[in-house]
Amino acid sequence: MEKRVILVTGAGGGIGAAMCAEIANAETALVMCDHADGAPLQEAADAARAKSADVAVALGDLVDPETPARLVAEAINRFGRLDGVVSNAGIAGPGWLDQVTLDDWEQVFAVNLRACWLLARASFEHLQMSNGAFIATASVSGMAPQHGMGLYNLTKSGVIMLGQTLAQEWGQFGIRVNTISPGFIRSPLTEATYADPEKHAARAALVPYGRIGTPADIAKGVHWLLSEDADYVTGHNLVIDGGFSGTVNRQIGAVPRTST
Template sequence: MRITEAALARGERPRIAVCGREAAEPQEQIARAVREMGGEAIALYGDLADANVPGKLVDAAVAEFGGLDALVSNAGIASPAKLCDVSLEEWTRMFDVNLRGSWLLAKSCYPHLKESRGTACFTSSMSGQLPHEGSGAYSPTKAALTMLAQTLALEWAADGIRVNVVSPGMTHTPMSAKMYADPDIKRAREAIIPLARIGEPRDIANVIEFMISPLSSFVTGQDLCVDGGFTKSILSHIPGRPSSKS
C-alpha cells in the first residue's frame, strides 16, 4: 500500500498484481484498496509448490499490464523441527515454495524486467543469515534464497536489472501471531532487541519499497536485515566486558 501511495505522490499510476496461495479475500481487499487510491490492481492466486504456477502468475500480470517493472517475491512457509526429524516431504515442500518458487518467478520475469530495466526484491530472513536451531528446513531455504538473489544480481547487472534481498527479523505476521499472543514470549523477545519492539509488516514493506524504487538505483546484490538491531547485538549478550587489564 505504501508503494501505491509513494507512486501516486510522484504523479504515477501504479499497476500491481497481488498474488496469494489460493483465491481468498486478503489479496482481493488489497487490490480493491489500490484501485480506490487511483491505481490499477488485480488479484491472482496459485501455490508456488506447483512448478507450473510461477510462470502462469507472471503471464497473467503481463497480459493485464503489458509488462513488468518489479518483482517482489515474498512467499514463504515454515515447519519447525530438528533437522533429523524433518520428513522428506516437508523438506521438499519447503524448498519448493521458499526457493524454487522464487527461482521460477525470476526466470519468468527476466525478459520483462530486461525490457523495463526493472528490479527484483526477495524476502529472506535473519534465519538465512544465522543458523536457527529447530527451524527445520527454513534456515537452509532462506540462506539458499539469499544466494540465489545475489547470483541473479550479478548475472542480470549487464541488463540493468537490480536484485536485492530484505531479511526480516522478529516480526508480527499471521504466521507468528499465535506466538506473540503469549505476553511472556513477546516481552522476552522485545528485551533482546536493541530497539525494544517486535517489527511490524510496515517496517518490512518500507524497506522493500526503497529497494524497488529509484531511490536505490545504485544498490544491487545486497541483503538488508530489518531486525531492530538484533543480529548485530549478539556480542552484547556475553556476560562481562573485555579488558586489557589482568
C-alpha cells in the same frame, strides 16, 4: 504516462499485504498473487485500490513448478509490462532436521527457494526491457540458524545467495536484484507467538531498538528498493530487524558505561 507494474507473491496478508499498501499509488499497477482467494487477499487488494492503484489478483500454488511462469504471463497479459517483482511467499516448515520428512523438505524448498528462482527466470526478459528490479524476502534465519527451524533456515540462506548470484549475472542487463531479511515481525503468521505477553516481551528484550517489528517496517524497505532512489543498489541483503542480528556478543554482557 505508463504505469509501472509490480508483481508481489504472498500478497494476501501480513508482510505481503503491507508491501502492496506501501507501493500502491496512482502511478502503479499491482499484480497481487496468493495461493488462494479469500477475505484477506480481497481486503489487501481493496486497500491498494483505495490508494488509486490498478490491481489484478492472480492465484496459484507455488508448489506447482508451472505457477511462477503463469503468474508472470498473467501480469504481462493484463498490463503489458513488468517493472518489479517481489518474491515474498514463503512457509515456515518447523522441525528438527532429523525429524522432517522428505515431503516436508520438498514442499518447503519448492515454495521458499525453487519458486523464487522460477519467478526470477520467468520475469527476466520483461525486467530487462524495463530495467526493472527483483526483490526476494529472505530472513535473519538465513544468516544465522534458528534452532528447530532447519528447513526454513536452509531455504532462506539459499534465497540470499540466489539474490546475490542473480545480481552478478543480471547487472549487465540493467536489472537490480536484492533480498530483504526481516527479524522479529508480528504478523498473522506469527500472531500465536506474540499474542502471549511474556513471549512478546522476551523477544522484544533481544532487540536493541526495543520493539518487535511490523509488516509496515518491511514494506518501507521494499518500497525503497523498488524506487529510483535505490538505482545503484544491487546484490544487497537489506536487514530490517531493529539491530537483532548484530547482538551475538550481548550474550557475554556489556562493558559498564563510565560516568561523565
